[in-house]
Amino acid sequence: MQFKSYVMSNAEVSPGYFRMRFTVPAAVVEGSVPGHFLMLRVVDAIDPLLRRPFGIFDVGTCSAVFAESGRTSYGEILYKTVGKGTRLLSTLHQGDVVDLLAPLGRGFDLGAAGEEKLLVGGGIGLAPLYYLAKELTAKGEKVRLFAGGRNRDDILCITEFERLGVETYVSTDDGTLGEQGLVTEVLERHLQSSGKRIFACGPTPMLRAVAVMAKMHRVPCQVSMEAYMACGVGACLGCVLPGANHSPETPDYRCVCKDGPVFDSEELQWS
Amino acid sequence: MQRPDMSVEVAGIKMRNPVMTASGTFGYGAEFAEYMELDSIGALVTKGLSLKPKAGNPTPRIVETPGGMLNAIGLQNVGIDAFITEKLPYLAGVSTPVIANLYGNTLEEYGEVASRLDGLPGVAGIEVNISCPNVKQGGIVFGTDPGCAAEVVSLVRRNTTKPLIVKLSPNVTDVVEMAKSCADAGADALSLINTLTGMAIDLDRRRPVLANITGGLSGPAIKPVALRMVWQTARAVKLPLIGIGGIMNGRDALEFILAGATAVQVGTASFLDPGAAQRIAQEMELYLAEHGIADVKSLIGALEI
Ligand SMILES: Cc1cc2nc3c(=O)[nH]c(=O)nc-3n(C[C@H](O)[C@H](O)[C@H](O)COP(=O)(O)OP(=O)(O)OC[C@H]3O[C@@H](n4cnc5c(N)ncnc54)[C@H](O)[C@@H]3O)c2cc1C
Ligand SMILES: Cc1cc2nc3c(=O)[nH]c(=O)nc-3n(C[C@H](O)[C@H](O)[C@H](O)COP(=O)(O)O)c2cc1C
Ligand code: FES
Numbered sequence: 001m002q003f004k005s006y007v008m009s010n011a012e013v014s015p016g017y018f019r020m021r022f023t024v025p026a027a028v029v030e031g032s033v034p035g036h037f038l039m040l041r042v043v044d045a046i047d048p049l050l051r052r053p054f055g056i057f058d059v060g061t062c063s064a065v066f067a068e069s070g071r072t073s074y075g076e077i078l079y080k081t082v083g084k085g086t087r088l089l090s091t092l093h094q095g096d097v098v099d100l101l102a103p104l105g106r107g108f109d110l111g112a113a114g115e116e117k118l119l120v121g122g123g124i125g126l127a128p129l130y131y132l133a134k135e136l137t138a139k140g141e142k143v144r145l146f147a148g149g150r151n152r153d154d155i156l157c158i159t160e161f162e163r164l165g166v167e168t169y170v171s172t173d174d175g176t177l178g179e180q181g182l183v184t185e186v187l188e189r190h191l192q193s194s195g196k197r198i199f200a201c202g203p204t205p206m207l208r209a210v211a212v213m214a215k216m217h218r219v220p221c222q223v224s225m226e227a228y229m230a231c232g233v234g235a236c237l238g239c240v241l242p243g244a245n246h247s248p249e250t251p252d253y254r255c256v257c258k259d260g261p262v263f264d265s266e267e268l269q270w271s
Numbered sequence: 272m273q274r275p276d277m278s279v280e281v282a283g284i285k286m287r288n289p290v291m292t293a294s295g296t297f298g299y300g301a302e303f304a305e306y307m308e309l310d311s312i313g314a315l316v317t318k319g320l321s322l323k324p325k326a327g328n329p330t331p332r333i334v335e336t337p338g339g340m341l342n343a344i345g346l347q348n349v350g351i352d353a354f355i356t357e358k359l360p361y362l363a364g365v366s367t368p369v370i371a372n373l374y375g376n377t378l379e380e381y382g383e384v385a386s387r388l389d390g391l392p393g394v395a396g397i398e399v400n401i402s403c404p405n406v407k408q409g410g411i412v413f414g415t416d417p418g419c420a421a422e423v424v425s426l427v428r429r430n431t432t433k434p435l436i437v438k439l440s441p442n443v444t445d446v447v448e449m450a451k452s453c454a455d456a457g458a459d460a461l462s463l464i465n466t467l468t469g470m471a472i473d474l475d476r477r478r479p480v481l482a483n484i485t486g487g488l489s490g491p492a493i494k495p496v497a498l499r500m501v502w503q504t505a506r507a508v509k510l511p512l513i514g515i516g517g518i519m520n521g522r523d524a525l526e527f528i529l530a531g532a533t534a535v536q537v538g539t540a541s542f543l544d545p546g547a548a549q550r551i552a553q554e555m556e557l558y559l560a561e562h563g564i565a566d567v568k569s570l571i572g573a574l575e576i
Contacts, residue, residue: 001305002306002544002545002546041543041544046338046490046491046519047337047338048335049335049338049339049340049490049491049539049543050335050340050542050543051542051543099544101306101545227330227331228330228331228332228333228334229333230333230340230342230539230542231296231302231541231542231545233298233302233303233305233306233545234298234302235296235297235298235302235303235541235542236295236296236298236333236342236344236542237295237318237327237332237344237347238332238333238342238344239332239333240327240330240332240347241330242329242330251326251327252326253326253327253347
């Protein structure tokens with residue numbers, strides 16, 4: 001669905017990382033599931049031209065800010081400033097208007113009740129996992145979060161996860177927060193027994209390591225992928241990734257915006 | 272005042288207004304049904320179809336540039352048979368004329384795809400792409416050699432009774448020469464332009480951004496080139512023209528009409544605004560109403576020099 005949205009708040013939560021809350025139609029709260037994403041038009045100009053994709057960090061309702069009475073439906077994104085679009089986005093204030101397409105894509109399959117849910121996030125990859133953790137803990141599932149980053153600044157919103165009752169494991173490359181080392185090393189220690197399911201989002205090398213590990217331990221694993229996008233609705237075919245059996249002779253491309261962004265890790269090619 | 276008459280006719284295809292969607296930017300139609308009334312636009316052009324399904328190029332396939340974007344999709348499509356069985360039934364429920372964009376890797380393939388489309392109800396016309404910068408074919412680039420272009424067009428002409436639109440490439444020295452040779456070979460209308468070959472470099476990695484190295488530039492950045500080519504062609508060729516390139520709003524579209532186009536196609540704009548084609552048709556109508564112009568056709572080629 002396409003709609004105009006008011007920015008409700010937009011604040012830096014860690015150096016270079018922002019969290020933005022904005023109004024959405026109630027149908028977006030009802031229609032979205034964890035893993036869905038949105039496409040945001042930062043400015044109504046030709047530079048930057050294209051919309052920017054962001055995972056949905058959270059949706060919900062809160063007491064009215066702009067509505068005349070009652071409650072307002074909102075969405076949130078957590079984003080890292082990397083280039084032109086996200087830097088401009090970080091300058092928006094309460095009351096500014098953005099144009100959104102949401103919810104888009106295929107989200108996470110929450111899996112069977114009673115499995116232990118292992119969430120693995122690298123840096124900004126934590127963004128869609130909060131919404132996921134919220135839904136899982138609401139169902140009474142046991143959720144563990146493995147959060148990794150280069151340094152302490154990359155570890156975002158951990159207290160929010162903890163407030164949901166999620167057990168968190170933090171690791172950083174430089175050891176400035178949590179354990180020193182890779183998030184995948186910490187994860188591996190928790191894969192020994194069965195009845196688990198992995199949900200991962202982060203840089204591709206991390207996802208590759210998680211996918212390989214999951215396969216070895218026979219743990220079902222879903223990954224949320226990124227690709228350069230233009231349309232976000234399956235029309236331009238710009239955002240594809242090679243599927244598991246892809247080769248130049250037998251091509252098998254999967255559309256990240258329509259078939260994903262969440263895939264079973266075995267659906268994709270990792271080499 | 273009465274509502275302005277927005278209807279136009281291109282190569283016998285009657286359209287309720289001059290706004291069409293550009294091939295490759297509107298999927299097979301259904302992708303945008305959630306965002307706009309498909310029946311509100313003049314015509315809908317499909318993704319480029321080939322004989323066999325085509326996988327397209329490796330990624331990254333797109334990159335943004337100031338005022339535009341580069342793409343090297345490589346004409347990924349479901350192939351003509353899957354189009355007929357899987358995509359066309361949906362389009363049959365839409366009252367807007369559907370134009371099938373097609374291309375071939377060889378001369379024969381152009382003819383074969385055209386003849387498969389020929390008997391099909393639900394296809395109002397065909398648009399032949401002789402201009403994609405992203406596929407290489409045995410040394411011949413159909414769209415840059417007037418002789419080759421004429422060969423393709425006359426072969427397709429023999430294989431179809433449907434209105435035949437030929438889509439020209441801007442990557443030529445003389446677009447008018449290409450236009451003339453397609454007209455002589457039997458085209459009913461010409462659309463111009465396709466994307467301009469370009470490239471983007473990642474300075475930090477010291478590599479091209481696109482896996483294909485080069486790609487096709489589209490969006491507002493190409494509008495001046497497109498307008499110039501439409502204007503030059505309109506003065507030299509009698510066929511109806513379809514203007515394409517960087518059209519973002521009703522005013523952009525009307526500039527193409529003044530330059531000599533009978534209709535326009537909206538491409539990249541649909542990515543930023545999935546309802547762009549419908550909005551642009553409304554903005555055109557509003558401009559006409561505000562200026563007391565009764566019929567959009569009166570603006571075709573009405574540029575004052
Ligand atoms: C499904 C999906 C979900 C995402 N979720 C988040 C999120 O929750 N938080 C977050 O911070 N980032 C997220 N990203 C990445 C985010 O879209 C890019 O960081 C952002 O578009 C960069 O824009 P820019 O203008 O700042 O950078 P520029 O470098 O100026 O962007 C230039 C172009 O590249 C594209 N681009 C650049 N980096 C990426 C990337 N990593 N993935 C896709 N396109 C890119 C931009 O959209 C733009 O078209 C997500 C990407 C995808 C595909
Ligand atoms: C992602 C993408 C895919 C395209 N695919 C095709 C195609 O399959 N066949 C074709 O004739 N043109 C194709 N085009 C060219 C467009 O139809 C159009 O000519 C061009 O984008 C210029 O218009 P614009 O500036 O409005 O986008 C494609 C363009 C883009 C951006
Ligand atoms: S972004 Fe256009 S198809 Fe996915």
